[in-house]
Amino acid sequence: TGRKKIALIGSGMIGGTLAHLAAKKEMGDIVLFDIAEGMPQGKALDLSQCGPIEGFDAKITGTNDYADIAGADVVIVTAGVPRKPGMSRDDLLGINLSVMKAVGEGIKNNCPDAFVICITNPLDAMVWALREFSGLPHNKVVGMAGVLDSARFATFLAWEFDCSVKDVNAFVLGGHGDTMVPVKSYTTINGIPVDDYAKIKGVPASRLDEIVDRTRKGGGEIVGLLGNGSAYYAPATSAISMAEAYLGDQKRILPCASYVEGKYGLDGLYVGVPTVIGAGGTEEVVEIELSDEEKANLKVSTDAVEELLEACKGLDSSLA
Numbered sequence: 001t002g003r004k005k006i007a008l009i010g011s012g013m014i015g016g017t018l019a020h021l022a023a024k025k026e027m028g029d030i031v032l033f034d035i036a037e038g039m040p041q042g043k044a045l046d047l048s049q050c051g052p053i054e055g056f057d058a059k060i061t062g063t064n065d066y067a068d069i070a071g072a073d074v075v076i077v078t079a080g081v082p083r084k085p086g087m088s089r090d091d092l093l094g095i096n097l098s099v100m101k102a103v104g105e106g107i108k109n110n111c112p113d114a115f116v117i118c119i120t121n122p123l124d125a126m127v128w129a130l131r132e133f134s135g136l137p138h139n140k141v142v143g144m145a146g147v148l149d150s151a152r153f154a155t156f157l158a159w160e161f162d163c164s165v166k167d168v169n170a171f172v173l174g175g176h177g178d179t180m181v182p183v184k185s186y187t188t189i190n191g192i193p194v195d196d197y198a199k200i201k202g203v204p205a206s207r208l209d210e211i212v213d214r215t216r217k218g219g220g221e222i223v224g225l226l227g228n229g230s231a232y233y234a235p236a237t238s239a240i241s242m243a244e245a246y247l248g249d250q251k252r253i254l255p256c257a258s259y260v261e262g263k264y265g266l267d268g269l270y271v272g273v274p275t276v277i278g279a280g281g282t283e284e285v286v287e288i289e290l291s292d293e294e295k296a297n298l299k300v301s302t303d304a305v306e307e308l309l310e311a312c313k314g315l316d317s318s319l320a
């Protein structure tokens, strides 16, 4: 067919939500892959039966066989385990690293031309490992984190200012962890710098600091409330916006975990930076001016990512 093919590796909470969103938007035909037998097939049937009601023609299938992702245009990876209350994303490293190895090989053997978006945590390390295991070019493998983190930041700011979320342009840099760097100097309310708008609205600086802190811990807050599993609606919709930017050659500037070599003084690792996404995949990393404090915060965040990469290399000698 002339339709695009979207492969979802991992058909759990995020995978199922991704499939529903992609179908509703008729982004292409959808393959749900999982190691659990029957589950992706069941979700595919359930989701297919939304079609007559919602009026979409996407073909949705479930599989346990990597051969069925052959020729996929976009692959979105959520395979692995999510956090439980009290866990950090980093606690998932060992188990999800071995999952990335299997997934990377599945992609390499079946759809090496795909644009691959990784969501599995700890994100910055897993996207790096997935790229290594798959052997795809760096511009075709990217991690979803910044779109979600900046959406969390924007949500909290819109609540505080009692304004429309549409007018908030929130900016987040760095790793997808508690050391992420919400950048206030690039965050605006329809162009008005957030610090200026806080003064206009009588919001104290300490309140903005609390919002920055809540953003950093935004994933953990949801894990604690759910009690079983982690966030999935907003992570799914974030990844879909990245897939749309690629499929539509939109040249959007989105904060993504992209491969950075040279810029920001970094030497070959994946971390959250503003990235142009178009038909070429991650076409460009945009290097912005940072204050000394922001630079120092970014360093803390990238050091934490580097440490995880060392841990990955210790666990799997093929990465060293």
Ligand code: APR
Residues within 6 Å of the ligand: 009, 010, 011, 012, 013, 014, 015, 033, 034, 035, 036, 078, 079, 080, 081, 082, 083, 092, 096, 099, 102, 103, 119, 120, 121, 122, 229, 230, 231, 232, 235
């Ligand atoms: N290959 C394919 N699928 C796998 C594999 C594997 N080797 N190992 C586990 N899975 C599947 C599980 O069977 C499960 O269906 O991955 C799915 C994960 O789904 P959930 O447990 O519902 O987790 P989800 O909330 O979707 O989050 C997935 O994204 O945000 C991150 O931290 C989160 O790492 C987690 C991932």
